[in-house]
Amino acid sequence: MPVTDVQHDLHALTLTITADFAAPVERVWEVYADPRQLERVWGPPGYPATFVDHALVPGGRMTYYMTSPEGEKYYAYWEVTEVHEPSRFDFKDGFALDDTFAPNTDMPESANTYRFERTTAGxxxxxxxxxxxxxxxxxxxxxxxxxxxxxxxxxxxDLLAA
Structure with a gap:
């Protein structure tokens, strides 16, 4: 299993997940840069994601929904703030009201940084x-x-191995 550590800190207001992959940084980056690959892994099993918009560029917006096994749709968005291919991207992640992807201000929004670093194993x-x-x-x-x-x-x- 790639996830090796999960930490949350209520004082620092952060959730940090660390994962290790047996693939080069550039290959892991492709998962996030390609909406069809990202759809295969973004939602947990049974909740596939569908990306409607996908612009992994500064100022870009990504919109998607996850579909539950019962067919219920959960809408969300990313607002991309920085991109440093293939090592990092930053974005705001929020819940959306519906298929208009208007922010649901009753739900939390987070500022995210995804980093990818080379290791001897990948x-x-x-x-x-x-x-x-x-x-x-x-x-x-x-x-x-x-x-x-x-x-x-x-x-x-599994996606990286395919």
Whole structure:
């Protein structure tokens, strides 16, 4: 399993997930740069993602929804702030109201940094989400973000091996 560590810090308002992949940085980067590959791993098993818009460039916007086994759709967006291919990208991640992808201001938004570093075995990915308040972080923790994110990230190995 790629996920090797998960830490949350209510004082620093962060959730950090670390994963190791037996693939070069450039190959791991491709997973996020290609919406069709990203769809295969973004949602946890049983909740596939569909990216409607995908612009991994500074100022770009990515919109997607995940579909539950019962057919219910959950909408969300990324607003990309920085891109340093293939080593890092930063984005705001938020929940959307519906298929208009308007932000759902009742739900937390996080500022995220995804880093990819070369290791002797391949790539270490560090995913850091920072929240506006401890309450916002606790809300997503209570919603199962650690479990869901870990399950989703752990799917990347199969994609990299294909």
């Amino acid at each position: 790539t270490r990915a560090t995913f850091v989400g920072t929240y506006a308040s401890a309450e916002d972080l606790q809300k997503v923790l209570d919603m199962g973000v650690v479990e869901g994110s870990s399950l989703a990230i752990n799917q990347i190995d």
